[in-house]
Each structure stands twice: as structure tokens, then as C-alpha cells.
Amino acid sequence: MNYLLGGSLGGLVAFAFAIPAILLEVTQKGPMPEAPLVIDVKTIFGFKIRHKHEVFLIGLLLHIIVGFLFGIIYVTFVERGWLFVTHAPYTFLSLLVYAVLSWIVANLVVYPALGLGAFGLKEGKHVWVETIVSHLILGVSLWLLVQYYQPVFFGT
Secondary structure (H helix, E strand, O other), X not given: OHHHHHHHHHHHHHHHHHHHHHHHHHHOOOOOOOOOXXXXXXXXXXXXXXXXXXXXXXXXXXXXXXXXXXXXXXXXXXXXXXXXXXXXXXXXXHHHHHHHHHHHHHHHHHHHHOOOOHHHOOOOOOHHHHHHHHHHHHHHHHHHHHHHHOOOOOOO
């Protein structure tokens, strides 16, 4: 249950923080400015994506998947006792440390595997800033949500 709840909360937080980008995408006529917190994925697995809506939707999907994985992997670390820095599950510090470490892994492993380059630099020179902000928002938001759900669902 903890795995599903952790992943669901991570995906939900990612979606909630993508709402401004979704509204901008839906309401914008003409040239589209770069959406906040959602990476514009113009190339994935070596395939170039040309249509602006497809670029946005793939970026949004990637954003939500990263949020889901963020939550489920954190719960895995807690359940297995792998919180090697703080040894305190569901605390603000442990989620902050986890957010930074997950940002490093995403930028050095996941994004290069998707063909986005290290730190997503093939998609833009400021992608690394967007991703660190996203990961920190995920960490703080999950901490806040766990404070709400912890007495009932999350075991420590």
C-alpha cells in the first residue's frame, strides 16, 4: 500500500505543479514560450518531435512519470532501510536529500538514456535548473503530504 500511495502522491504532485504549464499550453496562441517546470522534449530516443503539442505532451508525460517514480522509489528506500544519510524516514531532511540525489541520478542516467543529454542540455541550457526546482518541489510537497497521511497510511 505504501508503494502505491507514494507513487500516486508523487505523480499527483507532479501533475499539480504542471497545471500552469498546461493552462499556458491550452490558452497560448502563436509562438509558445517555454513552459514552466515541464521540459520541452524535442528529441527522444533519437527521434525528432516537430509538432509543438507533441513536444509538450511528451514533456508532461515525462514530468508525471518522474514524479511517480520519485514517490515510489522513496518509499522503497524507506521500506528497505536505505536512507543512508538521515536514517529518518519521511522527515523534511531525508526528502530534501533524496530530492537532490534523485535529481543527480535523473540528470546523469535517465536523461542521457532518453537521448536528452547529461542534465538535459540537448533540450536547453537551463533545463538543469528546471529539474532541480521540480525535484525540490516534489520533495517538499511529498513531505507535506506525508505529514497529513502519515498517521493512517505510512508506517515508520
